[in-house]
Amino acid sequence: MHNSALDQHLDAWLLRRPGGLTAVRFQTHTVLAEVRRCLRLALPLIGAQVVSMGNGLVDALVAGQLGPESLAAGGIAAALWFFAALFCIGMMAGLSPVMSRRVGERRRNELGVVFRQGLWLAVLTGVFATLFLQLVMHYLPASTLQPELVPLILEYLFVACWSLPFFALVMAARNLCEAVGLAKPVLFVQLIGLLVNTVANLAFGLGWFGAPKLGLTGIGLSTTLVMICMSLVLMLMLRGSKFDRYALFAQFDWPHWQELNVIIRLAVPITLGLVFEAGLFVATTIQMGMLGTHEAAGHYIAMGATSVCYMLPLGLSFAVTARVGRSDGRQLRESVRLRIFSAMIIVGFMAVSTALILLLFRYPITALYTNDLSLRHFAASLLLMAAVFQLPDAAQVVLSGVLRGLHDTKVPMLINGFSYWVIAFGIGLFATYRLDYGAYGLWIGLISGLTVASVLLSLRLRWILRQH
Numbered sequence: 001m002h003n004s005a006l007d008q009h010l011d012a013w014l015l016r017r018p019g020g021l022t023a024v025r026f027q028t029h030t031v032l033a034e035v036r037r038c039l040r041l042a043l044p045l046i047g048a049q050v051v052s053m054g055n056g057l058v059d060a061l062v063a064g065q066l067g068p069e070s071l072a073a074g075g076i077a078a079a080l081w082f083f084a085a086l087f088c089i090g091m092m093a094g095l096s097p098v099m100s101r102r103v104g105e106r107r108r109n110e111l112g113v114v115f116r117q118g119l120w121l122a123v124l125t126g127v128f129a130t131l132f133l134q135l136v137m138h139y140l141p142a143s144t145l146q147p148e149l150v151p152l153i154l155e156y157l158f159v160a161c162w163s164l165p166f167f168a169l170v171m172a173a174r175n176l177c178e179a180v181g182l183a184k185p186v187l188f189v190q191l192i193g194l195l196v197n198t199v200a201n202l203a204f205g206l207g208w209f210g211a212p213k214l215g216l217t218g219i220g221l222s223t224t225l226v227m228i229c230m231s232l233v234l235m236l237m238l239r240g241s242k243f244d245r246y247a248l249f250a251q252f253d254w255p256h257w258q259e260l261n262v263i264i265r266l267a268v269p270i271t272l273g274l275v276f277e278a279g280l281f282v283a284t285t286i287q288m289g290m291l292g293t294h295e296a297a298g299h300y301i302a303m304g305a306t307s308v309c310y311m312l313p314l315g316l317s318f319a320v321t322a323r324v325g326r327s328d329g330r331q332l333r334e335s336v337r338l339r340i341f342s343a344m345i346i347v348g349f350m351a352v353s354t355a356l357i358l359l360l361f362r363y364p365i366t367a368l369y370t371n372d373l374s375l376r377h378f379a380a381s382l383l384l385m386a387a388v389f390q391l392p393d394a395a396q397v398v399l400s401g402v403l404r405g406l407h408d409t410k411v412p413m414l415i416n417g418f419s420y421w422v423i424a425f426g427i428g429l430f431a432t433y434r435l436d437y438g439a440y441g442l443w444i445g446l447i448s449g450l451t452v453a454s455v456l457l458s459l460r461l462r463w464i465l466r467q468h
Contacts, residue, residue, distance in 0.1 A: 034342040038319060042346070044183035046315030048174075048190040053308060055197045055226065059219050062205040066215050073152035074216055079282070080153070081160050081223070084133040085167055086278055090271025091125045092118070092171035094263040097404050099179035100322045104329020112247040115176050117259045121267075122172040126165025133161040152216050159220035166227035173234040178322045180246065185237045189230050197226045269413035270404065276413070280420040280449070284428065284442050291432075294375060295439040301369045302382035306393075309354035309386075313347050313394035317401030324405030337465065340402055347398045348391070355390040358383045378439075385443040392447070392454040399457035408464055415456045424449020 056078060063074035095118045102110050137157050141150055170189075177186050199209075200222035207213025214221065238248050281303070288299040320343045327335040358365070362383040366376040396419075403412050428445020431437045437444065 034338050041181055041183050042316045042319035044187040045318045046312055048187045049311035049315045051190045051194050054194045058198050058201050062201040073149045077153045077156035084129045086274050087129045088125050088168040090274045091267045092175055093270045094267030095175035096178045096321050097325045100325025101329035104326035112250055115248050116253045118172045120255045122168035126168035129164040130161050155216040156220040160223040163224040163227040166231040169231040178318050189234050193226045193230045196229050197222050200225050266409050269409035273413040273416040276416045276420050298378040301379040302386055305365050306386045312350045313397045317398045321401040321405040324402050328406055347394045351391040351394040355387040358387040389447045389450050392450040395454040411460055419449045419453035423452045
């Protein structure tokens with residue numbers, strides 16, 4: 001049975017019971033049923049997040065075959081591209097809560113209107129992100145980067161920057177799929193993207209299959225080809241029978257400011273919150289580089305492992321945004337509480353599992369990256385600290401997703417800014433330079449900031465639920 005149909009059946013059953021959900025909310029079978037339904041939507045999204053990391057891995061492996069300078073330049077170029085892509089991710093993230101609430105309010109006939117406005121916003125966002133990246137490219141030669149790296153970085157960005165409008169369209173389509181509870185197309189398209197990226201990288205990056213060897217230009221070209229391919233396939237899938245009732249392409253609409261304003265008011269704080277978080281980790285990486293090559297390499301290894309772990313609660317947060325938004329749209333307050341409670345059970349299990357994996361397999365993980373025993377021991381010690389912040393990190397991302405589903409984004413943005421840049425970065429610098437903890441001080445800052453963020457977001461959620 002379709003997820004939304006299941007939702008309607010359970011919600012109707014809850015409303016027929018004396019006391020509604022309050023009378024059954026702590027019964028094990030009710031919570032387990034909601035956990036299963038949440039995972040049906042979340043698992044494909046989690047899978048899509050993990051697969052998306054495969055594209056970065058393929059790019060890095062191919063760049064590594066071109067030489068150490070190409071690998072270093074490719075890593076920097078990919079980071080710059082991702083920073084511009086954050087704008088697309090954040091601005092499109094406003095679509096899911098808006099459309100989820102419309103579904104909950106039984107206003108499905110309006111989804112096509114919202115989606116078409118989302119496409120306009122995606123095009124404008126993608127163009128803005130492209131112009132931003134070109135501005136970065138213009139000033140890159142004047143930066144303090146090693147002179148030999150700059151031309152290589154520009155090779156990649158010159159071609160990859162044109163992928164951003166198509167990436168924004170992919171994110172718009174993805175948010176629609178999340179909102180209506182049809183997440184399998186997202187995973188399917190991401191798998192296609194990984195396949196296209198692998199073939200294109202080998203062809204244009206290394207010159208396989210009789211194609212010209214273009215080096216980093218070829219890797220950048222692969223990025224653009226992948227985004228074009230994914231956007232086209234997703235748009236074709238949205239024309240399928242499963243999406244017919246939403247009339248997504250029923251007519252052509254010019255931009256409507258009133259509809260766009262609803263999306264943008266949610267999306268801007270989300271975007272700034274993402275920039276705050278991403279900026280913290282970029283700044284921490286820069287600080288590691290200032291401490292030394294050993295510290296920077298160990299940090300790179302530890303962050304690579306924890307990034308994979310982060311994909312689990314991140315994928316869950318997308319599903320929770322949609323499910324909470326639907327219940328909130330129907331004004332089923334106790335159903336909202338059930339879905340939040342179930343999500344926190346799932347995220348707790350995820351965090352404990354990833355923490356144990358990092359704890360028990362920290363040495364085999366570091367061995368995948370390097371044969372240097374000293375570096376492996378140092379990176380393994382950082383993974384111990386990474387195990388500590390699994391719970392607050394997972395909790396804060398899912399709590400942000402819950403609040404997003406309740407259309408609360410401004411205060412979470414402020415919480416993230418304070419937690420990351422006042423607490424995390426401030427404590428990290430103090431512990432590193434004043435207390436002489438070195439690289440460990442920066443990770444103490446990360447743990448502190450993520451813990452404060454999770455606590456403050458939970459307090460904000462408690463306050464919101466009381467207002468309901």
